[in-house]
Amino acid sequence: MKAVFFINQNQINTMKFPFKIIALALIGGLFITSCGPSTDDVKKDMRGEGALSSDAAERVYVKPGEYDEYYAFLSGGFSGQLAVYGLPSGRLFKVIPVFSVDPEKAYGFNEETKPMLETTHGFIPWDDSHHPELSQTDGETDGRWIFINGNNTPRIARVDLKTFETVEIIEIPNSAGNHSSPFTTENTEYVVAGTRFAVPFQQKDMAIKDYKGNFKGALSYIKVDSVTGHMNIEFQVLMPGFNYDLSHSGKGKSHGWSFFTTYNTEEASTLLEVNASQNDKDYIAAINWKKAEEYIKAGKFKTMPGKHAHNLYSDETHSATSEIIDEVKVLDPAECPGLVYFMPTPKSPHGVDVDPTGEYIVGNGKLSADLTVHSFTKMLKAIEDKAYDGDAYGIPILKYEAVHAGTVKQPGLGPLHTEFDDKGNAYTTFFISSEVVKWKVGTWEVIDRKPTYYSVGHLMIPGGDSKKPTGKYLVAMNKITKDRYLSTGPEVTQSAQLYDISGEKMELLLDFPTIGEPHYAQGIHKDKVHPKTTKIYKLDDNHHPFAAKSDRDTKVVREGNIVHVYMTMIRSHFAPDNIEGIKVGDEVYFHITNLEQDYDVPHGFSVLGAQNSELLVMPGQTETLVWYPKYEGVIPFYCTDFCSALHQEMQGYVRVSARKSNTELKWSLGED
Amino acid sequence: MKGRILMGSAGILLLLMFLFPMWKITLSAPQYPDGLTMYIWVNKITGDEPGTLENINLMNHYVGMKMIEPSMFPELEIFPVVIYIVSALAFIFAFIGRRKLYLLWTGLISILGVVGVYDFYTWLYDYGHNLSPHAAIKVPGQAYMPPVFGYKILLNFHVWSYPQGASYLIAIAVFFALLAWYFTPKKAF
DSSP states (O other): OHHHHOOOHHHHHHSOHHHHHHHHHHHHHHHHTTOSSOHHHHHHHHTTTTOSOTTHHHHHOOOTTOOOSEEEEEEOBTTOOEEEEEETTOOEEEEEOSSSOBTTTTBTTSTTTGGGGEETTEEOOOOOBOOOEEEEETTEEEEEEEEEEETTTTEEEEEETTTTEEEEEEEOTTOSSOOEEEEEOTTSSEEEEEOSSOEESSOOOOOGGGOTTTEEEEEEEEEEOTTTOOEEEEEEEEEESOEEEEEEEOOGGGTTEEEEEEEOTTOOOSOHHHHTTOSSEEEEEEEEHHHHHHHHHTTOOEEEEEEEEEEEEETTTTEEEEEEEEEEEEEOGGGSTTSEEEEEEESOEEEEEEOTTSOEEEEEETTOSSEEEEEHHHHHHHHHTTOEEEEETTEEEEOHHHHEEEEEOSOOSSEEEEEEOTTSEEEEEETTTTEEEEEETTTOOEEEEEEOSSOEEEEEOTTTTSSSOOSSEEEEEESOOTTSSOOOSSSOOEEEEEEEOSSSSOEEEEEEEESSOOOOEEEEEGGGTGGGOOOOOOGGGOOOTTOOOSGGGOEEEEETTEEEEEEEEETTEEESOEEEEEETTOEEEEEEEEOOOSTTOOEEEEETTOSSOOEEEOTTOEEEEEEOOOSSEEEEEEOOSOOSTTGGGOEEEEEEEOTTOOOOOEEESSOO | OHHHHHHHHHHHHHHHGGGSOSEEEEEEETTEEEEEEEEEOSSOEEESSTTHHHHHHHHHGGGTOOOOOGGGOTHHHHHHHHHHHHHHHHHHHHHHTOHHHHHHHHHHHHHHHHHHHHHHHHHHHHHHHOOOTTOSOOOTTOOOOOOSSEEEEETTEEEEEEEOHHHHHHHHHHHHHHHHHHHSOSOOO
16 A cells, blocks of 8 residues: 555655645545555655755865855844854854844943944834845945844844944834835845834824724835945835835846835734735835935925934944934825836735846735736836726726736745846745745746745845845745754754755755744855954054053043943953952943954953843953942952963952942052 | 176165065964964064064963063164164275275175174073063973074974065175175276
């Protein structure tokens, strides 16, 4: 019986989708009647065991001391951070704190970085980071910055790829659930940020059931300074109250446009899983941002309230500042003809992806069994011909047939995201059928399919959403891990998988665990980043107001019950390392400068009873830890980063006296 | 005439010494894959990075070696003056054009070169042997004298020490002066 009815995973994978379900059902049925393949065989097959080519290990092995070929930046999802890996090894290099505090690096705990997490709601120690996006020049990743969105309290962050530190965070006003962000234009003129939740515009107290027609969605265009990278919200486009899910910008011939997917065009406010899945087609919104610039220039905008925080970190003062900006410029599409068009796209499209030529716009209709592709050329023609199918809140809806370029027929179930390679192929993830499908752009034929373990969300090919994709590796980021790794109890690691896409057929090479939950990712060749990174901060360029740039500059200054300690560290001592005259109830600021000017010689600082974190200070940098001594005593502090042969001796004492004592304030190093 | 030109050229070569280091000492250890490189010039001591000297000092203080600071070397003040004087002599001798003077100059600069290298040796000896009694790391019998010329292993460091451009300039200047002597007829006038 077994020999007759056994169907292996590869056969399943090459079947068209409905047959696959039937095949799976058949296996299931046979299993129940206990005359099918053995449970173990099916399980083994489901895990993809035995499907690996024999030299897979060799292809992901990076010899000790050698470098990976690519950087991969995977978002941390609900961890709020951004993780840096190497490809093909899948080794984790750094977790860059972005939206969540990190006591290891004192991010959000030291005085310098606290302003980075300020918002109009005050200090927020966490967010949900989804989509990293590398800066681009002429449609190609340039390795200068990487942007990432904070989903929950809408924000966009910019990470500098010289230092791999978060250097700027801007809050997005009139927005909620900052999901369709931050996708860059061809020359990083803008990164865009769309609202997932429609909300009252302006926010106000009103009945939820009055959603329809009253809630709005704001799409923000954040201007990026081409030299400094500084961000500001240039304008917002005030859209109908749909949910704006994802975005990508046009490139090449479609440069000047950006595309946003929508769902819940039904404008439901409850039980969305049903109520937002009723319309046969939702829309891809096409925004002509060059046109928007003209309207802004012509003064066709309204200046509206839009309170938002703008936080900026400086490598010179090693400190961040936070300011509140009150207003934004808003464009209303109903008053700006030619600014926005809707392209009907089947079944709640999730990702919208533009092929490297800029011609094809792929709508990944997540409840559809097909994949819909629109043509940019046809879209322009449809606009010219006014091939409209009515309008939505004054925004023309283009005729589906007039913009439709082709359909990839029944490639799988639950398409979410598409990326491209350098040979004219596209790769789409299917969440429900848990696979990556390779298809040909233009002919829409399916070339190959490979299972993922399990339920893939985003995928990433280095440069795969730019004008110059690479064609070597594909990373699939899975939503479910189950049994792929040694168990760690109910909560298990998240997982990414590396595929070789250089051949006609994709090959699975490697599983590797990830932090948080990776959503989107970006990849870039090492040569665009590695040689340009900062090794040390020059002490001469340190303009921190509390820096002590040599042991001679160290001092302790009391102002009432506030005490400033100007301290230095260098292998292997603190200066001063004996401090007396601190009193219970004082507010003590340790301003600590690392005097080292050598690569990879950070020093740490921790003091007993500190209620915040340690400090981890890079060479040439100054950081500040505030400490509230609670009891009298002699309190030790020490270096937390094993810095040198005499690291263990790198320690000191603070004498804490009673509030009313008259212990003299003094400090020293090397005196008895 | 040939002699005068060669002698004058020798003087110019000496002046060019200010443009190149005389000696190069490179330290390498597992923690310093790129190495720490120190250059000794006629009038200064530099590193390949702005912080190199500090980094060498930071390493060396664990075993009690002295801090290298350019201000502790009177040589860096004296050397330039000597160079100016000797090159001025070269020009004067070239002007006079006597072959015996060329030979005298050759002898002078050769002696100065030997004295310079000996001075370098005594400093390296002192630097490597005269250790602070309070050093954190003491290895009985271990001295840290870098080689004057060549390669040596000192604890965890590999050390290379070789002459650089300015030293070669002296050698060429000596050679030029000898040529000047050779090409100048005995009866000059």
